[in-house]
Amino acid sequence: xxxxxxLSINDLSKVEILEILDTARELARITDGSMKKLPTxxxxxxxxxxxxxxxxxRLSFEAAAKRLSADVINFSAKGSSVSKGESLKDTAQTxxxxxxxxxxxxxxSSGAAQRLAESGWVKSHIVNAGDGMHEHxxxxxxxxxxIRNHFPEHDRDFTGLRIGIVGDxxxxxxxxxxxxxxxxxxxxxxxxxxxTLLPVGVEKWPVExxxxxxxxxxTLDAVMMxxxxxxxxxxxxxxxEREYARDFGLGTQRLKALKPQAIIMHPGPMNRGLEISAAxxxxxxxxxLEQVANGVLVRMAVLYLLMGGASVxxxxxxx
Amino acid sequence: xxxxxFLLKNVLLSEGARVDIEVRNQKxxxxxxxxxxxxxxxxxxxFMALPGLVDLHTHLREPGKENSETVLSGSQAAIKGGYTAVxxxxxxxxVADTAGVVEQVARLGTExxxxxxxxxxxxxxxxxxxxxxxxxxxxxxxxxxRIFSDDGRCVSDPLLMRRALEYxxxxxxxxxxxxxxxxxxxxxxxxxxxxxxxLGLKGWPSIAEESIIARDILMAHYVQSRLHICHLTTxxxxxxxxxxxxxxxxxxxxxxxxxxxxxxxxxxxYDPVFKVNPPLRTQEDVLALRAGLxxxxxxxxxxxxxxxxxxDKDCEWNSAAFGMIGLETSLSVVCExxxxxxxxxxxxxxxxxxxxxxxIGGYREHGRLEVGATANLIVVNPTAKWTVDKSxxxxxxxxxxxxxxxxxSEIVHTFYKGVHVLENGELTGLKYE
Amino acid sequence: xxxxxxQSEIDRSLKRxxxxxxxxxxxxxxxxxxxxxxxxxxxxxxxxxxLSAIDSPVPVGTLDITMFRDDLRIRPPRPLxxxxxxxxxxxxxxxxxxDDVLFSGRTIRAALDAIGELGRPKSVxxxxxxxxxxxxxxxxxxxxxxxxxxxxxxSVKVQLREIDGEDQVEVSH
Numbered sequence: 001x002x003x004x005x006x007l008s009i010n011d012l013s014k015v016e017i018l019e020i021l022d023t024a025r026e027l028a029r030i031t032d033g034s035m036k037k038l039p040t041x042x043x044x045x046x047x048x049x050x051x052x053x054x055x056x057x058r059l060s061f062e063a064a065a066k067r068l069s070a071d072v073i074n075f076s077a078k079g080s081s082v083s084k085g086e087s088l089k090d091t092a093q094t095x096x097x098x099x100x101x102x103x104x105x106x107x108x109s110s111g112a113a114q115r116l117a118e119s120g121w122v123k124s125h126i127v128n129a130g131d132g133m134h135e136h137x138x139x140x141x142x143x144x145x146x147i148r149n150h151f152p153e154h155d156r157d158f159t160g161l162r163i164g165i166v167g168d169x170x171x172x173x174x175x176x177x178x179x180x181x182x183x184x185x186x187x188x189x190x191x192x193x194x195x196t197l198l199p200v201g202v203e204k205w206p207v208e209x210x211x212x213x214x215x216x217x218x219t220l221d222a223v224m225m226x227x228x229x230x231x232x233x234x235x236x237x238x239x240x241e242r243e244y245a246r247d248f249g250l251g252t253q254r255l256k257a258l259k260p261q262a263i264i265m266h267p268g269p270m271n272r273g274l275e276i277s278a279a280x281x282x283x284x285x286x287x288x289l290e291q292v293a294n295g296v297l298v299r300m301a302v303l304y305l306l307m308g309g310a311s312v313x314x315x316x317x318x319x
Numbered sequence: 320x321x322x323x324x325f326l327l328k329n330v331l332l333s334e335g336a337r338v339d340i341e342v343r344n345q346k347x348x349x350x351x352x353x354x355x356x357x358x359x360x361x362x363x364x365x366f367m368a369l370p371g372l373v374d375l376h377t378h379l380r381e382p383g384k385e386n387s388e389t390v391l392s393g394s395q396a397a398i399k400g401g402y403t404a405v406x407x408x409x410x411x412x413x414v415a416d417t418a419g420v421v422e423q424v425a426r427l428g429t430e431x432x433x434x435x436x437x438x439x440x441x442x443x444x445x446x447x448x449x450x451x452x453x454x455x456x457x458x459x460x461x462x463x464x465r466i467f468s469d470d471g472r473c474v475s476d477p478l479l480m481r482r483a484l485e486y487x488x489x490x491x492x493x494x495x496x497x498x499x500x501x502x503x504x505x506x507x508x509x510x511x512x513x514x515x516x517x518l519g520l521k522g523w524p525s526i527a528e529e530s531i532i533a534r535d536i537l538m539a540h541y542v543q544s545r546l547h548i549c550h551l552t553t554x555x556x557x558x559x560x561x562x563x564x565x566x567x568x569x570x571x572x573x574x575x576x577x578x579x580x581x582x583x584x585x586x587x588x589y590d591p592v593f594k595v596n597p598p599l600r601t602q603e604d605v606l607a608l609r610a611g612l613x614x615x616x617x618x619x620x621x622x623x624x625x626x627x628x629x630x631d632k633d634c635e636w637n638s639a640a641f642g643m644i645g646l647e648t649s650l651s652v653v654c655e656x657x658x659x660x661x662x663x664x665x666x667x668x669x670x671x672x673x674x675x676x677x678x679i680g681g682y683r684e685h686g687r688l689e690v691g692a693t694a695n696l697i698v699v700n701p702t703a704k705w706t707v708d709k710s711x712x713x714x715x716x717x718x719x720x721x722x723x724x725x726x727x728s729e730i731v732h733t734f735y736k737g738v739h740v741l742e743n744g745e746l747t748g749l750k751y752e
Numbered sequence: 753x754x755x756x757x758x759q760s761e762i763d764r765s766l767k768r769x770x771x772x773x774x775x776x777x778x779x780x781x782x783x784x785x786x787x788x789x790x791x792x793x794x795x796x797x798x799x800x801x802x803l804s805a806i807d808s809p810v811p812v813g814t815l816d817i818t819m820f821r822d823d824l825r826i827r828p829p830r831p832l833x834x835x836x837x838x839x840x841x842x843x844x845x846x847x848x849x850x851d852d853v854l855f856s857g858r859t860i861r862a863a864l865d866a867i868g869e870l871g872r873p874k875s876v877x878x879x880x881x882x883x884x885x886x887x888x889x890x891x892x893x894x895x896x897x898x899x900x901x902x903x904x905x906x907s908v909k910v911q912l913r914e915i916d917g918e919d920q921v922e923v924s925h
């Protein structure tokens with residue numbers, strides 16, 4: 001990777017995306033046997049800086065760092081000085097003073113990770129673990145990794161694959177990162193959502209737009225269901241949960257319309273019965289748990305690739 | 320004879336004439352091709368002489384936010400930028416919604432003695448948009464307020480807006496509307512469009528501005544009152560104002576320098592120095608604003624100078640304050656976007672930045688460079704190139720979006736009521752007393 | 753720059769190593785070759801062919817030690833190469849690590865760490881084409897193609913026809 005940070009999928013070339021996916025695959029093979037823990041990052045300190053609750057993402061990064069033997073500091077903004085008004089800048093500088101070399105940041109403000117990386121406040125590597133409505137690059141990488149595992153003929157290129165992303169595109173960092181990443185790999189992405197949950201400007205993105213899930217289902221190789229936040233209903237993005245589920249939920253009837261080899265994805269946590277029915281989530285076509293497992297591998301690959309040192313071997317160090 | 324009297328030799332008027340200007344007793348006493356007198360001579364070096372610039376939209380932050388700006392530091396920034404009159408917006412703490420507060424601001428301006436500080440009064444009590452402030456009391460106070468605005472907030476309640484427009488007719492006031500439908504902009508962060516969709520920042524639709532402009536144009540016409548629209552930013556807004564003027568409606572409009580030069584793609588840096596209300600728009604909007612300013616649809620340039628302390632900008636985008644400082648770069652930015660592009664000439668620039676704003680505000684001692692006028696004038700080197708350095712601004716805050724940009728035209732001298740307050744770009748330490 | 757080993761000498765060295773492996777292990781029953789990428793893998797395959805020709809085939813695998821290196825801080829990350837351990841595993845085997853050049857010994861230390869994670873062989877032995885000296889760790893090779901005294905600043909470059917198009921070893925300053 002040419003950048004010292006992972007802030008956005010836009011930071012990555014196709015070659016770099018494949019490098020991360022390939023590294024994750026090798027890590028899968030190494031760690032598949034008895035090598036559960038690798039000494040690669042022994043003595044290095046990684047910080048999980050979470051301004052927003054997300055237990056699963058934090059645990060995934062933590063597992064990844066620990067499997068590489070890094071020391072992990074977890075910092076959650078809740079109940080800390082941040083809730084008393086301490087700024088992002090002060091918090092990050094404090095953690096770096098404690099020895100952090102890489103900061104994994106989750107923040108409700110779009111651009112927080114980029115701001116941390118580019119403001120000059122800290123020198124650490126920055127990994128974006130979700131910033132507001134902007135991006136969640138490691139989620140997109142693990143999704144691509146999962147898709148690749150199921151479509152081995154598309155190992156280096158997703159051209160010919162059609163992937164639907166369904167639901168609250170407007171507020172979804174997962175949708176943004178996936179649209180960039182899957183498109184970069186050559187896939188055709190279709191956003192499927194009610195018009196109220198699509199951002200103005202989306203018509204200029206290199207994706208297709210559809211308001212009708214039923215029309216698209218039989219054309220998709222993968223269908224990615226996004227979580228619906230209940231507060232969207234109170235903000236009148238749709239009238240009722242029942243109506244949303246009827247039009248955009250992956251219910252049992254819609255399951256039958258999918259291609260037999262198509263896979264069902266969800267970034268979690270799921271609202272069973274709303275955007276996805278239990279039968280869909282638990283069907284043989286669902287790869288939702290694989291996504292979780294792959295998350296650790298992809299995050300290990302990212303940590304490994306980011307934390308490498310100088311590109312020129314230091315004088316006097318023998319190999 | 321006043322100790323401040325002088326003879327300004329060898330300056331160009333905007334029409335191109337090379338003249339000498341004599342100032343006696345705060346007034347321009349003579350303008351002629353070649354003057355000689357006993358007065359101290361200031362060499363104009365062939366630069367341009369303009370009437371002092373007049374700003375209708377300035378946030379001076381005092382009282383209440385003196386860590387961002389004070390009337391004094393804001394006055395210093397004003398004369399650095401060639402302004403001899405500024406209009407202090409009402410969103411201070413306490414809000415300038417009573418005769419007491421506007422008189423205090425006016426007095427602070429007089430004490431600073433560097434330029435005229437004309438307070439703007441709030442339209443509603445506490446800017447809360449619920450009931451009218453004592454507009455007449457402010458108008459009859461020592462501050463003689465004529466412009467009323469809730470700027471920072473929109474007077475969105477149509478009935479309240481109607482009453483305000485009607486009420487100010489009795490003393491020749493004008494309502495300056497910050498056009499922003501609050502319900503369409505809850506949590507909005509930047510212009511709604513391709514860039515906001517990519518950045519995941521909540522969009523600020525152009526219609527939130529245009530729907531209020533349309534409503535208020537019709538309302539002001541209906542009640543036969545004067546409406547001034549603050550900081551126009553959209554192509555649609557320009558077209559609405561153009562239509563209103565074609566119908567003979569009494570509306571004036573302003574544009575800020577930053578909306579004439581900057582576009583929403585700057586937000587891709589997530590640097591909140593580019594976060595401003597109303598937001599930076601697209602290049603299409605910028606071109607429409609320039610055309611509107613050139614053809615007179617937009618009457619004036621107003622800075623919306625909005626200082627903020629560094630901690631309000633040295634943070635993530637959503638947490639940052641809206642606003643940019645602008646007094647010191649205003650003329651140069653207008654030069655860059657209007658003169659250098661060939662869209663406007665200097666006589667028109669003087670109208671938009673001095674004469675017309677003085678007329679709208681009723682600032683009689685401003686906007687004229689002629690014999691008998693008060694000596695509020697500036698000398699500008701129109702071809703000088705300079706690079707904006709945020710560490711060198713006179714404002715107490717450094718949130719300029721132009722840091723590092725090279726701009727054209729520089730203020731050399733500023734004279735306020737005949738007093739030489741800025742010389743070669745530096746404060747002289749002199750003030751009007 | 754000077755060529756210190758030519759194709760015929762490389763062949764001869766590897767063949768000799770094959771003979772020594774058979775002799776030392778009293779046959780090949782429990783021997784496994786593990787090549788260290790990149791060129792160690794090729795060398796392991798060649799030694800494996802010699803063993804086949806002389807005696808009997810042995811399992812040949814690959815052991816990527818990248819994630820076990822202790823120098824990530826000062827070197828850029830490298831792409832991982834597939835590790836492939838023969839299906840019979842390492843338990844109770846005589847594992848012979850194969851690499852091209854033995855220098856500081858750090859690569860071998862990393863390989864020993866990796867093997868430790870994979871199982872518990874009966875023994876681990878080391879075969880290298882070139883031993884150039886300058887060890888930083890108490891590590892020695894059991895089978896050496898050629899000892900080449902160098903100074904620390906020289907570089908030793910092993911070229912193999914499968915990867916580089918020709919067989920030779922050169923030392924440059």
